[in-house]
Amino acid sequence: NAGVTQTPKFRVLKTGQSMTLLCAQDMNHEYMYWYRQDPGMGLRLIHYSVGEGTTAKGEVPDGYNVSRLKKQNFLLGLESAAPSQTSVYFCASSFSGTNTDTQYFGPGTRLTVL
Amino acid sequence: AQKVTQAQTEISVVEKEDVTLDCVYETRDTTYYLFWYKQPPSGELVFLIRRNSFDEQNEISGRYSWNFQKSTSSFNFTITASQVVDSAVYFCALSGSILTGGGNKLTFGTGTQLKVEL
Numbered sequence: 001n002a003g004v005t006q007t008p009k010f011r012v013l014k015t016g017q018s019m020t021l022l023c024a025q026d027m028n029h030e031y032m033y034w035y036r037q038d039p040g041m042g043l044r045l046i047h048y049s050v051g052e053g054t055t056a057k058g059e060v061p062d063g064y065n066v067s068r069l070k071k072q073n074f075l076l077g078l079e080s081a082a083p084s085q086t087s088v089y090f091c092a093s094s095f096s097g098t099n100t101d102t103q104y105f106g107p108g109t110r111l112t113v114l
Numbered sequence: 115a116q117k118v119t120q121a122q123t124e125i126s127v128v129e130k131e132d133v134t135l136d137c138v139y140e141t142r143d144t145t146y147y148l149f150w151y152k153q154p155p156s157g158e159l160v161f162l163i164r165r166n167s168f169d170e171q172n173e174i175s176g177r178y179s180w181n182f183q184k185s186t187s188s189f190n191f192t193i194t195a196s197q198v199v200d201s202a203v204y205f206c207a208l209s210g211s212i213l214t215g216g217g218n219k220l221t222f223g224t225g226t227q228l229k230v231e232l
Contacts, residue, residue, distance in 0.1 A: 042224045090159060
């Protein structure tokens, strides 16, 4: 049981390049989330999904797009990367979307934009 | 608005010392959950504990213990007899805000870096 996995683990982009981060979970969770972690700021929610085929904006969605074509996968896209998007990106999933439920996190993707 | 404050940016202790990590939260919700996550040097986020707002009993798990005090809006984490393997960043988080259309937004503190030295 792998839990939540993320690919790639590391990536370096040049300004203006695009890329997609993949998150996969094998726990049959309905809800999935993308966060970014920046020094001194904790984790902030970028986008989330409440089920297959749905996506919604979190608190810092600008510059990112997401898709949830399959229940187990949640993709985060950067269409035109900017240095401000240098960060560590975490995917999380939970069985339900209530505040009683625990979110389980992937190992993170460290992205550097030059 | 919800807020989680971890005022201790970094703590250094010598192995076998006890250490307490502070967490203070703000919320208007009457029902909410508090979490602690550990982020070791390898970078992943490891879930440690979840506590609901109606249960103020302290919890102990091995060398870890948590003290939840609603009166002071605090959810502190104590490691007894610390070990080098406890070196990590520890995050306190608060749930309770249900997002539009569903989903649960966690509000994280900025984390406390714990360094345990020999």
